[in-house]
Amino acid sequence: MNVFGVDIGGSGIKGAPADLDRGELASERFKVLTPQPSEPKAVVEAVREVVGHFDWAGPVGLTFPGVVVDGTTRTAANVDKGWIGTDAAALFSEGLGGRPVAVVNDADAAGLAEVRFGAGRGREGVVLMLTLGTGIGSALFVDGALVPNTELGHLELHGKDAERHASSAAREKHDWSWQEWAERLDDYFGMVEMLFSPKLIIIGGGVSRKADKFLPLLKPLRAEIVPAQLQNDAGIIGAAMQASRLAVQA
Numbered sequence: 027m028n029v030f031g032v033d034i035g036g037s038g039i040k041g042a043p044a045d046l047d048r049g050e051l052a053s054e055r056f057k058v059l060t061p062q063p064s065e066p067k068a069v070v071e072a073v074r075e076v077v078g079h080f081d082w083a084g085p086v087g088l089t090f091p092g093v094v095v096d097g098t099t100r101t102a103a104n105v106d107k108g109w110i111g112t113d114a115a116a117l118f119s120e121g122l123g124g125r126p127v128a129v130v131n132d133a134d135a136a137g138l139a140e141v142r143f144g145a146g147r148g149r150e151g152v153v154l155m156l157t158l159g160t161g162i163g164s165a166l167f168v169d170g171a172l173v174p175n176t177e178l179g180h181l182e183l184h185g186k187d188a189e190r191h192a193s194s195a196a197r198e199k200h201d202w203s204w205q206e207w208a209e210r211l212d213d214y215f216g217m218v219e220m221l222f223s224p225k226l227i228i229i230g231g232g233v234s235r236k237a238d239k240f241l242p243l244l245k246p247l248r249a250e251i252v253p254a255q256l257q258n259d260a261g262i263i264g265a266a267m268q269a270s271r272l273a274v275q276a
């Protein structure tokens with residue numbers, strides 16, 4: 027089955043129909059820049075443009091970089107604060123001609139895709155996906171079932187929000203070497219391991235393409251730690267997976 031997914035990020039909004047039997051995009055994705063400021067109306071317009079690029083009339087799944095409960099966006103750490111308390115599902119549905127939509131946290135979407143089709147496939151017990159990007163996103167699974175909106179990027183580390191201390195954006199901003207960044211990741215992963223004892227940690231986000239530069243520098247954990255496999259497409263595929271439930275209901 028093909029279902030459409032849209033991944034809304036701080037810099038780009040990208041979408042494509044995803045093939046949910048194979049766990050890959052069914053056609054090349056289309057991307058527009060995230061409007062700045064990223065206020066709801068402007069983002070809905072950008073999403074319309076992405077979906078409109080394809081001949082797609084069915085349900086659409088969308089990721090959002092904040093807490094999402096029953097379609098309402100509750101936080102907005104790295105996007106316009108106008109999203110806080112917005113019924114995003116209703117807004118996107120209206121913007122897309124009244125069709126059914128599903129809205130899911132971006133890291134949760136990426137995790138759903140990795141656990142079904144990628145690095146977490148067939149893994150039991152506690153599996154944690156961490157996305158290292160502008161912020162740090164998290165997706166926690168127990169025997170393949172997601173505990174949504176865990177927000178482990180906002181744990182406090184050395185008196186700071188962890189994502190300010192250890193995200194990929196923080197590394198670029200402060201120009202840390204891979205070694206310097208790895209030491210910060212050691213602190214962060216150590217804390218996460220202490221709290222959740224995952225068996226497997228999957229590292230996602232754009233920087234996971236360069237996993238060979240920093241994973242070998244990390245102090246050993248009890249958890250196995252591996253890079254994501256679906257990389258850039260995980261958000262789109264996970265969003266489409268959420269929307270596929272609507273397709274079944276329709």
Ligand code: BGC
Nearest residue numbers: 091092093103133161162163
């Ligand atoms: C947000 C999370 C999001 C993560 C990655 C964090 O700042 O609070 O909801 O998953 O960034 O985008």
